[in-house]
Amino acid sequence: MERVSSKVVYEGKIATVREDEFRLSDGSVTEREVVAHPGAVAVVAHDGERLYLVRQPREAVEDEALLELPAGKLDVPGESELECAQRELAEEIGKQAAVWTELKRLHTSPGFTNEETILFLATELSDTEPDPDDQERIEIVPWALDDLDRAIAECRDAKSLVGLLLFRELRRSGDA
Amino acid sequence: MERVSSKVVYEGKIATVREDEFRLSDGSVTEREVVAHPGAVAVVAHDGERLYLVRQPREAVEDEALLELPAGKLDVPGESELECAQRELAEEIGKQAAVWTELKRLHTSPGFTNEETILFLATELSDTEPDPDDQERIEIVPWALDDLDRAIAECRDAKSLVGLLLFRELRRSGDA
Numbered sequence: 001m002e003r004v005s006s007k008v009v010y011e012g013k014i015a016t017v018r019e020d021e022f023r024l025s026d027g028s029v030t031e032r033e034v035v036a037h038p039g040a041v042a043v044v045a046h047d048g049e050r051l052y053l054v055r056q057p058r059e060a061v062e063d064e065a066l067l068e069l070p071a072g073k074l075d076v077p078g079e080s081e082l083e084c085a086q087r088e089l090a091e092e093i094g095k096q097a098a099v100w101t102e103l104k105r106l107h108t109s110p111g112f113t114n115e116e117t118i119l120f121l122a123t124e125l126s127d128t129e130p131d132p133d134d135q136e137r138i139e140i141v142p143w144a145l146d147d148l149d150r151a152i153a154e155c156r157d158a159k160s161l162v163g164l165l166l167f168r169e170l171r172r173s174g175d176a
Numbered sequence: 177m178e179r180v181s182s183k184v185v186y187e188g189k190i191a192t193v194r195e196d197e198f199r200l201s202d203g204s205v206t207e208r209e210v211v212a213h214p215g216a217v218a219v220v221a222h223d224g225e226r227l228y229l230v231r232q233p234r235e236a237v238e239d240e241a242l243l244e245l246p247a248g249k250l251d252v253p254g255e256s257e258l259e260c261a262q263r264e265l266a267e268e269i270g271k272q273a274a275v276w277t278e279l280k281r282l283h284t285s286p287g288f289t290n291e292e293t294i295l296f297l298a299t300e301l302s303d304t305e306p307d308p309d310d311q312e313r314i315e316i317v318p319w320a321l322d323d324l325d326r327a328i329a330e331c332r333d334a335k336s337l338v339g340l341l342l343f344r345e346l347r348r349s350g351d352a
Contacts, residue, residue: 014209015193015209022238030233033189058283063177107334108334110237110242111190111216158285161280165342
C-alpha cells in the first residue's frame with residue numbers, strides 16, 4: 001500500500017486530521033480520513049517485587065484516575081523510541097532501568113488513526129528524580145507483582161492491558 | 177469528572193473533533209481536545225477447533241492485510257452493543273453464535289479519543305450469510321485454535337490483542 005496524496009484538513013492542539021489517498025497493490029485507489037498521531041511508548045517497569053503503574057485523569061473518557069502503564073508521546077524531535085521510554089519512565093515515576101526489552105508494537109485504533117505504540121519491559125530499576133510538572137496530574141501506583149491479576153482486571157486502557165497480559169505470560173514462563 | 181462544555185471544531189467523514197471543558201472533583205477545570213468516536217465491538221468467535229479472524233486493508237496504518245478480530249462501530253441508532261456484535265459477526269464472517277459473553281470493556285487511546293471497545297466471546301457457532309459488501313475488503317481467516325500463540329505473535333491491533341490474550345487465558349483455565 002502506498003500513500004499517494006495527503007492533505008491536512010484540521011490542525012488542533014492534539015488532533016491533526018488528514019485526508020489521504022492510498023493505492024493498494026491491486027491498483028485501486030482509496031481515500032481515508034486519518035487522525036495523525038506521532039506515536040507513543042509505554043513501559044512495563046518492575047523491580048522484582050512491585051510493578052510501577054500510574055493513575056491520571058483522562059478527560060477524553062471522563063475518568064479521573066485511569067490505571068495505566070507509564071507512557072508518553074513520541075513528540076521530541078530526534079529522540080528514539082527507547083530514549084522516549086527512558087525519559088517518560090523517569091519523568092512519570094522517577095525510575096531509571098538498566099535493562100530494556102521491546103515487548104510489542106501495536107496500533108491502538110487502525111480504523112481511524114495512525115497511532116503506533118511501542119511497549120517496553122524495563123527492569124533493574126534505580127531511583128531518579130520524577131518531573132514535578134508530571135506529578136501534578138499523575139499519581140505513581142506501586143503494585144505488588146503477586147497481585148498482577150487484579151491490575152489486569154481493573155485496567156481498561158488498551159496499550160496497558162496488552163503490556164500487562166504479555167508481561168504476565170513472560171513471568172509465568174520465567175522470562176521476566 | 178463532569179463535562180461542563182463541548183464544542184465541535186471539526187466534523188469530517190470519520191473524525192469529529194470537539195473542544196470540551198471538564199470539571200474535576202477538586203473543582204479545577206481543564207480543557208481538552210477530544211476525537212469523538214461512537215464506540216466499537218470486537219468478537220472472539222470460535223467453534224472449538226478454529227477461531228475466526230479477518231484481514232483487511234487499514235489505510236490509516238498503511239497495512240494492506242492487518243490481522244484482527246471481526247469488529248465494527250456502534251453506528252446504528254438504537255442497536256445495543258450485543259446486537260452490533262451479532263450483526264458484525266454475521267456480516268464479516270458469516271456466522272451466528274448461540275452463546276455470547278462480555279470479555280472486557282476498554283479504551284483504545286484515552287489520551288485523545290473517547291472510543292470505547294467492548295470485547296465479546298462468541299461460541300456455539302452456526303453458518304449464516306456474510307454481507308457481500310464486506311467481503312470486497314475483508315478476508316475471512318479461519319485460524320486453528322492450537323495455533324493461537326502464532327496469531328498473538330502476528331497480531332498488532334490493540335483490541336484484537338487484548339481479546340486474544342484474554343481468550344488464551346480462559347482457554348487454559350478451561351472456561352472457554
